[in-house]
Amino acid sequence: MKGSFSEKKRIILHVDMDHFFSAIEERENPNYKRKPVIVGADPREGKGRGVVKTCNYEAREFDIHSGMPISKAWRLCPNAIYVRANYRLYKKVSAEIMKILRNYSEKFQPWGFDEAFLNISSQVQDFDEAIELAVNIKHEILWNERLTCSVGIAPNKLVAKIACDFNKPDGLTVVIDNEVEKFLAPLSVRKMLWIGEKTENKLNEIGIKTIGDLAGYDVSVLIEKFGVMGARYHQWAHGIYKSEVGGRRRIRKSIGHESTFMANVNDQDLIYKKLENICQKVYERIIRRKLLFKTVTVKIRYGNFQTYTHGKTLLFFSNRLQDLQKTAQKLAQGFLCNNEKIRLIGVRVSTLKSSKGQRSLV
């Protein structure tokens, strides 16, 4: 007999705040109510660079969505309320919400600022009780924070997340065990976690449009085309997703900072100055977190959006600003010899370890 009687079915809940950043802005500024609110880069009268971070549903009426160039948003709706992101505030609100959620289960996993997974298998007997619990969560967040969220309930994280996205805002979607495949089948493959634009296109090319198509496809062909990911896509399309809530402890693997120039530049003094500045910022975060780094990577984006990286692993771990700056400068030189205009420059350090218990390098 497969499985066992003692194997308890999992009930996983995914909570996603509705248009989090713009919802907070609306809450803080009652006069924003019922007007399109767009949080993101400065539109600078349509000449601004950068993208929309979040926008409310009134702005979505104008076909504006997150990730859209802010200049395009401006053309679509110049009269919207444009707000710069206030991360300090969002972080504070996020912490309050996570505190609420954590109370519902110790098996808890934040997913970015405004989403989280909860394994509530030990808290509830069945999906009916899970719905009750989800309603309580929604009420508590609304009562305490005056913000709405959407919830998905399913036997695993993947389906819970897709279910959550199925009905927004202020939604609650439940997918019970034996309805998982039926629920997934008609959805676009794009709804699947880890399938983005590129993979969607590749799947479309071989006639796979829906998750049902993917589930029915010959797995050996998927493996041939997508390697190990092909096998995973196939499993996921059948609603099989084993990952535990809060399963793997996350250790920070890298710290970086990057910045886009207001206009593309080839002025070397300006570029090196910016690079120095970025190194300083990364350095401060390294020190604050008591870390040592070994690898430095410089990223350059040219005016044509072609993006490249150069990296160098030092022979030793360091937390010295001069090591970071000297290495970054050398790496950047390789990019700047052709005098081509640059759009973005960034620095990231990786191969990290804790500097606790070590004498700091001066």
Next chain:
DNA sequence: TCTGGGGTCCTAGGACCC
């Protein structure tokens, strides 16, 4: 019609060691 900034994970080739 132009495309942010913070990250993670995967792939693939080359160097090097045993």
Next chain:
DNA sequence: TCTGGGGTCCTAGGACCC
């Protein structure tokens, strides 16, 4: 003369997430 196979580290690029 020519030459296997496994493991690890480094580097660069790509795809994806929020």
